[in-house]
Amino acid sequence: MSKITLFHIDDHPLFSQGVSSLLKGDPQFQWLGEAIDAEYGKRQVAYLQPDIVLLDYFLPDTNGIALGKEISKFSPRSKLVLFTMENSPTVVKQALESRFFGFISKSVEREILIKTLTSVGNGEKIFPQLKDKEIEKNLDLSLFNQLSKREKEIALMVKKGFTSSEIAEKLFISLLTVNTHRRNLIQKLGFKNVAQLSAFLSNVKNH
Incomplete structure (x- = not known):
């Protein structure tokens, strides 16, 4: 069984390193790397074509949703996941409407993080802030x-x-x-x- 490949774009390198440490020990995942800015992140995703791209919402000169829209053009098979502390309903809905596969709060425990990434890797959309009917409608x-x-x-x-x-x-x-x-x-x-x-x-x- 092939591993779910991951790439992370977040301007806090220590946080990315912490996440990679949490996931590297799990045999389901392969951590491909991280980027602290949009331009380097786009180049790496275009080259690596990861299964999942984790994006923070607040990034220098852009936001994770806008960046995700760009990434989907040259890496359409990559599933986008907003991984952030910004959990307002407006932002979550924007992610859903922008063809993101999920939302993960940075405050979640390791088990929830792994479960969510596994589900997304299998093609499931995960937006815990929204009710099922609301997700379907959007x-x-x-x-x-x-x-x-x-x-x-x-x-x-x-x-x-x-x-x-x-x-x-x-x-x-x-x-x-x-x-x-x-x-x-x-x-x-x-x-x-x-x-x-x-x-x-x-x-x-x-x-």
Whole structure:
């Protein structure tokens, strides 16, 4: 079983060293290193392509969420985790909406840290400050906002119960084009069928 590789970006080197010491003894993880500034951190992540990137929120000249957005462009397989003392609901929601996989408070105990990183490494999203329903709602809105204008238009018509033929007629496009968009929507959002797409759209209430 391959280890979960980790890289940490935090402008407090002693804290990074302490975290690495906590994790190096665990056979699940491989600590790839740390950076104290954004530019060096970006170069290292681009080269190392770690499974998980831990980011502090407060960084010189930027913040962890903005930096995470940049990192996701050149290291899309890396799962971003905000690892900070800043735990305001606004910041936590921003991280969730920016496709972060988790939030960890710097005050957590070792066992919680390991459990969270293991879960994130396995593809689970961990935001203990938010309730499950709130996470689902924010994830749905975040995914919806990534769609193109035409995809959103068709998705909302699907939500209203229009058939492919009716959508084609109302948008003045071919039936083939509508069906192609519907298939792309299902694939892009990671669903298996129209029923799952409809369930997803039921949470999208602000559009």
